[in-house]
Amino acid sequence: MENNSYVKLLLLSSLVLVVLTVTSHGFSIKEATIYDLQLAFKQNQLTSRQLVEYYIGEIRRLNSVLNGLIEINPDALYQADKADYERRVKAQGSLVGLHGIPILLKDNIGTKDKLNTTAGSFALFRSVVPQDAGVVMKLRKAGAIILGKASMTEWAAFRSLTLPNGFSARGGQGKNPYVLSADPCGSSSGPAISVAANLVAVSLGTETDGSILCPSNANSVVGIKPTVGLTSRAGVVPVSFRQDTIGPICRTVSDAVYVLDAIAGVDYNDGATKGALQFIPYGGYKQFLKPYGLKGKRLGVVRNPFLNFASKAESQAFEYHLQTLRQRGAVVIDHLEIANINTILNPNASGEAVALLAEFKISLNAYLGNLVASPVRSLADVIAFNQKFAEVEKIQEFGQDIFLAAQATNGIGNAERAALANLAKLTRDGFQKLMWDNKLDALVTPGAGVAPVLAIGGFPGINVPAGYDDKGVPFGINFGGLKGTEPKLIQIAYGFEQATKIRKPPVFKP
Numbered sequence: 129m130e131n132n133s134y135v136k137l138l139l140l141s142s143l144v145l146v147v148l149t150v151t152s153h154g155f156s157i158k159e160a161t162i163y164d165l166q167l168a169f170k171q172n173q174l175t176s177r178q179l180v181e182y183y184i185g186e187i188r189r190l191n192s193v194l195n196g197l198i199e200i201n202p203d204a205l206y207q208a209d210k211a212d213y214e215r216r217v218k219a220q221g222s223l224v225g226l227h228g229i230p231i232l233l234k235d236n237i238g239t240k241d242k243l244n245t246t247a248g249s250f251a252l253f254r255s256v257v258p259q260d261a262g263v264v265m266k267l268r269k270a271g272a273i274i275l276g277k278a279s280m281t282e283w284a285a286f287r288s289l290t291l292p293n294g295f296s297a298r299g300g301q302g303k304n305p306y307v308l309s310a311d312p313c314g315s316s317s318g319p320a321i322s323v324a325a326n327l328v329a330v331s332l333g334t335e336t337d338g339s340i341l342c343p344s345n346a347n348s349v350v351g352i353k354p355t356v357g358l359t360s361r362a363g364v365v366p367v368s369f370r371q372d373t374i375g376p377i378c379r380t381v382s383d384a385v386y387v388l389d390a391i392a393g394v395d396y397n398d399g400a401t402k403g404a405l406q407f408i409p410y411g412g413y414k415q416f417l418k419p420y421g422l423k424g425k426r427l428g429v430v431r432n433p434f435l436n437f438a439s440k441a442e443s444q445a446f447e448y449h450l451q452t453l454r455q456r457g458a459v460v461i462d463h464l465e466i467a468n469i470n471t472i473l474n475p476n477a478s479g480e481a482v483a484l485l486a487e488f489k490i491s492l493n494a495y496l497g498n499l500v501a502s503p504v505r506s507l508a509d510v511i512a513f514n515q516k517f518a519e520v521e522k523i524q525e526f527g528q529d530i531f532l533a534a535q536a537t538n539g540i541g542n543a544e545r546a547a548l549a550n551l552a553k554l555t556r557d558g559f560q561k562l563m564w565d566n567k568l569d570a571l572v573t574p575g576a577g578v579a580p581v582l583a584i585g586g587f588p589g590i591n592v593p594a595g596y597d598d599k600g601v602p603f604g605i606n607f608g609g610l611k612g613t614e615p616k617l618i619q620i621a622y623g624f625e626q627a628t629k630i631r632k633p634p635v636f637k638p
């Protein structure tokens with residue numbers, strides 16, 4: 129079995145590095161946006177090779193503390209050289225978008241290359257995927273450099289109720305770069321940690337319920353949780369075919385939108401993408417990056433119970449931000465209520481837990497059965513693997529109770545159908561009714577506590593940095609909307625970000 133010291137040895141392996149915080153032309157890579165990087169490429173201030181070397185240098189320097197990455201792509205420098213060559217010969221598409229930009233993928237997003245795809249678990253180490261995940265195909269087509277695999281909460285936090293956020297057997301315990309003892313949240317912890325700490329420019333995460341929005345909130349970065357089906361889930365280690373979605377985690381709204389533009393669209397290996405095609409605007413999402421995007425937008429505020437979850441600093445910042453939203457031309461409708469909100473936020477009461485357990489077993493067994501090679505072929509195999517290698521997977525400490533409960537399910541039966549019907553009713557009578565009755569463009573909430581409301585209905589959300597508490601721990605603000613309302617949410621989130629510009633890089637000593 130591979131142990132963590134061996135992982136780190138692999139990670140810090142034999143690449144010759146040139147660490148460049150600032151290039152000889154005076155361009156600073158730290159905190160640079162995709163636009164900044166593309167401009168530096170065009171002006172010959174920076175090459176993709178220099179950029180990748182810089183990030184690998186930062187990973188060598190900081191990852192032993194942060195555990196944001198599991199693996200670096202051994203082909204990253206080759207891909208960088210290829211991008212530099214294409215730029216030199218002015219190949220089509222080589223001067224725009226993600227071309228030549230390194231991106232980090234959460235470790236449950238499949239790549240048909242030298243990287244592993246393990247969802248953080250040794251059970252999938254050296255498994256072989258049949259092809260790149262649908263979103264990875266689109267990223268490669270856009271010319272992005274796959275820098276490596278980010279750490280995550282193992283099995284997307286669906287192994288055990290006591291598994292710590294950001295922990296996996298392969299990646300160790302991910303750390304919040306702002307306050308190392310603070311919760312990095314999960315399950316897309318690694319992408320958020322790595323982007324926040326400038327170990328990479330942009331990253332890709334996944335969400336079933338909160339896994340993009342919460343780590344973005346906790347690590348002072350921007351996360352877009354797209355409408356389910358807007359981005360392909362094919363080739364991604366699944367939890368639920370009904371709730372899973374793939375989205376960007378970046379430092380700015382504009383960077384997240386560049387990534388969303390690259391990955392949204394039809395993939396014939398994921399039927400849900402065909403249904404969501406109607407939502408993708410002609411000309412993509414970049415056109416909605418308007419500095420005055422808040423003007424005229426109707427924003428609803430549900431205080432109960434979301435402000436109860438907030439710290440004093442967060443509550444004060446939220447009130448201040450509502451004023452900013454109003455000053456920028458938004459119509460803020462305050463003191464609204466979502467019907468049955470306490471039931472919606474309780475997965476056992478809503479039926480979400482019952483539905484997810486059955487869906488997980490079905491979808492994971494299908495994923496494992498489709499692998500070209502794998503040590504495990506079913507959820508039952510994974511459970512047995514964990515029992516056999518209990519020490520390395522820390523089964524004694526954290527258990528695998530969710531796995532065992534999922535294994536005990538038997539497809540979609542009466543209980544599951546009743547749970548699904550209840551989720552649909554809660555969504556219809558709750559969030560949808562609130563949005564329709566008040567003609568809202570978005571719901572505004574502090575933090576990521578609203579995630580279950582959006583998750584059970586397949587709705588989109590964007591989390592944007594909103595402040596830091598008295599200990600320096602970040603918090604965000606969330607804008608959620610109905611299916612396909614990404615254009616409005618982008619305008620709102622970008623308008624808020626440009627009005628506040630709150631994000632600052634973390635400062636810590638490795």
